[in-house]
Amino acid sequence: MRTRLDLRQLYERAARRGHGARRAPPWILGWQGSVLEAPQASRLGCERALALGLDGFAVSLWYSRDGGLIAAPEPVLEGLGRIAEHTRAQVSTVDIGAQFAARLRGMPPDCAEDLLDLAQVSAPGRWCLCLEEARAVELLKELLPTPPPALRVVSSDPAIVRQAVHSGFAALFRAPTLDERELAALLASGARGAWLPVAQWARCESLQRPPFERWTHADHPHELEQALRLGVDGMLTHEALRAQAVEALVARTPDGKHAFPLELPRLRLEGDANTGWRGAWEFQVHVHNPFPEPVQVTLGVLPRMGAFVIHGLPRTLALEAGEHAQVPVALRGGAQQPGADPLLFALLRLADGAQLLLDGPLERVRVVPADPLPLRVALLRSHPHQAPRTLLVRRHRQQLLVSMEGGREWADLSLEVRVGDAIHTGARGVRVNLPPDWDRDADGIAFAVRARWTEAGEACEARLCGGLPFGPRSGAPGRLVPIVRA
16 A cells, blocks of 8 residues: 555656746646546636646536536536436536535535636636537527637537537537548638547648637547647646656657657456456566666556566666666456556666656457447446346448347436447447448557446446546556457
8 A cells, every 4th residue: 555655656756847837838728627536627626727728728618507517527417317308406416526425425416606716816828618509609698798818619510619619718629530521621610620530630631720729639648749749739638747747758759759768568358257357367578778878677567456466566677778677577467347458568667767657548349340240249237236138239331339238127228339439329229330440450440339228126237347437547448359360
């Protein structure tokens, strides 16, 4: 326990910055607050994001039946239903604190007024409000007749972006891709910029034009480094300390391209799903010194959720400029359900006395082949006494068919299927159009399934793997791969 506490303190000392200490842009914001420490889209989570040294936060807002604006990651609240069908008083009965941790029991969802007050008083840089409903834009305009310059309104609906611009807000269009025609339409609408995946900004040289703002979301260290080297204007992240540490790395290696010192292996989960989210792996940790001077590197593993036995780490190495090294590691353990993956970290001590702590997830993944024949896949049980549940997964040309087996007597059965960064929903089955050329990537595409239903009056849930809901607390999604590579 003491090792974990000391390491946490080390993280904060190595990566934290005080308000106003950063040179922005890029503006680094906590996406839905600090989701590892508080419920998503809560004021507490946003306060933690600011306390960790970020420039601001970004949350999603949804309108209630009686004209309130509620902060929540999705338009549906667990245990209640759609926010738009309920009043603020009804929404306040939902205990998002207990859903996160017992110590936060009694915490309801926050209203927009709580977050607006925090943002205008405490956020030192930028803050974003994500809106996907026209009514929400109208309600926000009532709360903010004169929009603050630091605010960005974000939407994936072009009509809502235009509405936000017409209402006087600086608006960003969120999309998976953006071509020249869409860019021209976006500029004509008066939008301030766009929020695209990091890889899209890397490919779209034509979009790199001021004063058009470039925003993205990044959690993985390689994506964080790429975004920072591209010089994006703003970045949303779930990983506040990691983002600031990678920013410090990029500042010290301005001529580098891939200065992050660790290779992060994916840990494939094999065997019976009924044993839970557990496994045993042996692998080599690859580390290199990205600096033109000798450094001392301490390698280690930090579990976030679950219990693990670790052999081979921690270990301290002395590396000359540009030197590479390998360290054999054995890792065993896990938990009953998917959760935040363990972190592999490298603490670099530089010749000038500076320390830099860099980390990344050891992602545990289940691999599902996209077979033209129906494939039965076991779901993970939410508790040891739950009966085994299975899915049927089948690829038909450029579509993926996912359906639940059995349970005809269940009430309210719903499926969520994640393919890439898109989530598709349905009742007993879901049909998904696969992205073009997805199978050209040897790693396939992110894939996750979550089933929820009511059985004998009790709410039940089963998952294929991590990845749902979004965020590091859920762990990494699985991978859907072409059958020849499975």
